[in-house]
Amino acid sequence: MAVPKKKTSKSKRxxxxxxxxxxxxxxxxxxxxxxxxxxxxxxxxxxYPSDDDEDDEE
Known part of the structure; x- marks a missing residue:
C-alpha cells in the first residue's frame, strides 16, 4: 500500500x-x-561582429 510522505519543515522549504x-x-x-x-x-x-568587419567582407 502507499504510505504518505513525511511533511517537509518550513525551514527546509x-x-x-x-x-x-x-x-x-x-x-x-x-x-x-x-x-x-x-x-x-x-x-x-x-x-560579436563589428561594423568594420562587415565592410571589409564586401
Missing amino acids: NKRRATWKHQAAVQAQKALSLGKSVLTNRSNSFE
Whole structure:
C-alpha cells in the first residue's frame, strides 16, 4: 500500500526557495553586467561582429 510522505519543515522549504532565488539573482546580475559591457565595448567574454568587419567582407 502507499504510505504518505513525511511533511517537509518550513525551514527546509524556505532554505530551498532562498537558494533558488539567490541563484536566479546571481544569473540576472551576470546577464546585466555582460549587457552593460557589450554596450560600452569593454566585453572580453562575448564575441560579436563589428561594423568594420562587415565592410571589409564586401
